[in-house]
Amino acid sequence: MINEQNFIYHKSRENPQYLFENWYNNAKEFHFKTNNILFDLILWFVRFALKFSIKLFPELNELFSRDIVALGTVDKEAKPKVRMVLFKGLYDGNFSFFSNYDSDKGIELENNPRVSMTFYFRFPPRQIRIEGQVEKMNTNDSDAYWKSRGRDSRIGAIVSKQSRPLKNYEQLVEDFMNEKENVIGTENIARPENWGGYLIKPTIIEFWEGKANRLHDRYRFKFMDGSWFKTHLYP
Numbered sequence: 292m293i294n295e296q297n298f299i300y301h302k303s304r305e306n307p308q309y310l311f312e313n314w315y316n317n318a319k320e321f322h323f324k325t326n327n328i329l330f331d332l333i334l335w336f337v338r339f340a341l342k343f344s345i346k347l348f349p350e351l352n353e354l355f356s357r358d359i360v361a362l363g364t365v366d367k368e369a370k371p372k373v374r375m376v377l378f379k380g381l382y383d384g385n386f387s388f389f390s391n392y393d394s395d396k397g398i399e400l401e402n403n404p405r406v407s408m409t410f411y412f413r414f415p416p417r418q419i420r421i422e423g424q425v426e427k428m429n430t431n432d433s434d435a436y437w438k439s440r441g442r443d444s445r446i447g448a449i450v451s452k453q454s455r456p457l458k459n460y461e462q463l464v465e466d467f468m469n470e471k472e473n474v475i476g477t478e479n480i481a482r483p484e485n486w487g488g489y490l491i492k493p494t495i496i497e498f499w500e501g502k503a504n505r506l507h508d509r510y511r512f513k514f515m516d517g518s519w520f521k522t523h524l525y526p
């Protein structure tokens with residue numbers, strides 16, 4: 292047990308990274324169970340209908356946005372910055388995303404590697420907040436993800452000088468078309484050195500589960516002295 296700023300943390304046998312995976316997969320599968328058999332049956336039908344519709348119309352997947360997460364950084368003047376990025380899975384318990392290392396966020400992270408990331412799942416209603424420090428992903432893993440991207444999205448990443456001023460939108464399209472011509476005949480388009488993955492090593496993982504009457508269930512895990520400690524919080 293650790294008493295920190297009036298929070299009582301208990302050493303936890305649960306691993307929040309596993310719990311995260313569980314919630315994340317449940318959100319992907321629209322898996323949601325209540326204590327009410329009738330409601331569970333209705334949910335089962337809804338889940339079935341959703342999965343069937345997504346099979347028919349994969350674009351529907353976008354509606355649920357489970358991979359779209361808010362990423363918070365801090366700039367040199369200690370001003371917070373938040374933007375959405377795509378979460379790309381856990382690597383050894385670390386939260387990954389990909390970006391341009393020369394973008395504003397890249398520069399902010401170079402200067403201050405502390406970040407926060409927030410997930411929201413609509414179905415079931417849940418939020419997960421992460422705090423931690425980022426480091427750049429190793430080049431092999433960045434290359435592996437780069438290769439998995441479509442050709443045009445690789446070309447798009449090459450021509451985007453992310454966060455830098457652009458004359459007009461037509462300029463971006465022109466840059467893209469020029470690069471497309473440049474790489475005709477090149478099967479393996481190389482990953483630019485200034486583009487790759489980041490890994491967040493979590494120090495805090497906080498879970499929030501929506502319940503009736505605003506009695507939401509909220510608890511925080513904190514990594515201290517090599518173990519995860521847990522405390523409950525008012526929602």
Ligand SMILES: Cc1cc2nc3c(=O)[nH]c(=O)nc-3n(C[C@H](O)[C@H](O)[C@H](O)COP(=O)(O)O)c2cc1C
Nearest residue numbers: 359374375376377389390391394395396397453454
């Ligand atoms: C749904 C969505 C997903 C996005 N995914 C990414 C991403 O994975 N990586 C990224 O660098 N930017 C992504 N962006 C763009 C960022 O929100 C942001 O505009 C960009 O990274 C520049 O941010 P910065 O100037 O703070 O560096 C995404 C935007 C949206 C709306």
